[in-house]
Each structure stands twice: as structure tokens, then as C-alpha cells.
Amino acid sequence: MTRPVETVAPDDDVSDVLTRLAKADFSGFPVVEDGTVVGIVTETDLVDLFQPSDRRLWIPVGFPPFIETMTYGVDLSWSDLDVGVDLVKSAGKPIREVMVTxxxxxxxxxxxxxxxxHLADPGRDINRLPVIEDGELVGIISREDVLRTLSEHDVAV
Known part of the structure; x- marks a missing residue:
């Protein structure tokens, strides 16, 4: 396991956690409150906030006074603008709104x-496991940690 463990708090801003993840050599943080693990947040959880969603602009078309109009749905690819809007909307959110509990x-x-x-459970996509002893976070084990250890000890799988 890796220790000490870098953690975030439930009230940390999404933007601050994203910045920390961008500089880290791992892809998720345990979320700790009063010494207890209350959640976990990963790059995937945060990236999901900024994926461009299906944005459709509905335009009424007709002549004044628009008694009989037709409405056309125009699919816009807002990519950069969309991500920017989502970033502004989500940047101040607390991690508690996106963490897995x-x-x-x-x-x-x-x-x-x-x-x-646990790491190979097909029903869950787990990349890291917090290690808890007496209710306290004492370490974390990632898939990479397990693979590295198996490789170093030349364990046949």
C-alpha cells in the first residue's frame, strides 16, 4: 500500500481538486471528513461534469405574428464553449456533490x-482501495500497486 495518502475534504471545490489531480501521478482521492473516509472522487467523476451534453437549440420559424410556426431543432456542436460553460457552472461545487459514497x-x-x-470486480470499476485500520485511513492500494508487486515478486497468475 501507499502511504501517506493524499486526501480531499467534502467541501473542497471541484476546481481545486481538478487542479491537484492534474499535478498528481494518480487519478483519484479518498474524501475524508473528521478522519473518516466518506467518499472517493476520481478523474472520471470530474470529467463527467464537463462532457459536452446534447445541446439542442429550438428555433421558431414563421412570419409575424407567429400564429402558425414550425419549430426546428438545430443540433449545435458547442464543444469548447459547452465545456467552458460546464466548467464555470461546476467549478465552485463541493466535491461532496460528485464523490462516490x-x-x-x-x-x-x-x-x-x-x-x-475487489479490483477485478466486474460490477464495479475500482482502481484504488483505501486501507482502513481502526476506522482510520492508513494507506491506499491501486491496481498499479498490485501489478507492480506481482511483477517484482515474479508471481505467476
């Missing part, structure tokens, strides 16, 4: 097999 954790005494089972 159903966090899978392990203890320092769990086996490598248990860790691998």
Missing part, C-alpha cells in the same frame, strides 16, 4: 487475493 475498503490484514477480487 459507496466506498469499498480493505484492512491491512486482508490478503492479496481479497484486494485483487
Amino acid at each position: 459507496d466506498v469499498v475498503t480493505v484492512s491491512p490484514d486482508d490478503t492479496v487475493e481479497t484486494v485483487i477480487d
Whole structure:
């Protein structure tokens, strides 16, 4: 496991966390409040905020006084503008609004097999597991950590 663990707080701004992730060599943070893990936030959670959504502009067409109009839906590709608008709308949001609260954790005494089972769970897309001991966050294990360890110890899988 990796320690110490870099964490964020539930009230940290999305923009601040995005900035920290951009400089980090990992892709997610445990969210900790009063020493307890209350969530996890990943690049994917944050990128989802800024994906251009289906924006459709509805234009009424007709002659004044528009008694009989036809409405046309024009699909606009706003890409950069759309992302910019989403960024401005989401930048001040607290992480608590985007974090995942159903966090899978392990203890320092769990086996490598248990860790691998969690990381390989087809029903979840887990890349990291907070390690909890006596209710406190003591480390984190990523998929990369497991693969590196297996490779270093030349373990046949």
C-alpha cells in the first residue's frame, strides 16, 4: 500500500481538486471528513461534469405574428464553449456533490487475493482501495500497486 495518502475534504471545490489531480501521478482521492473516509472522487467523476451534453437549440420559424410556426431543432456542436460553460457552472461545487459514497475498503490484514477480487470486480470499476485500520485511513492500494508487486515478486497468475 501507499502511504501517506493524499486526501480531499467534502467541501473542497471541484476546481481545486481538478487542479491537484492534474499535478498528481494518480487519478483519484479518498474524501475524508473528521478522519473518516466518506467518499472517493476520481478523474472520471470530474470529467463527467464537463462532457459536452446534447445541446439542442429550438428555433421558431414563421412570419409575424407567429400564429402558425414550425419549430426546428438545430443540433449545435458547442464543444469548447459547452465545456467552458460546464466548467464555470461546476467549478465552485463541493466535491461532496460528485464523490462516490459507496466506498469499498480493505484492512491491512486482508490478503492479496481479497484486494485483487475487489479490483477485478466486474460490477464495479475500482482502481484504488483505501486501507482502513481502526476506522482510520492508513494507506491506499491501486491496481498499479498490485501489478507492480506481482511483477517484482515474479508471481505467476
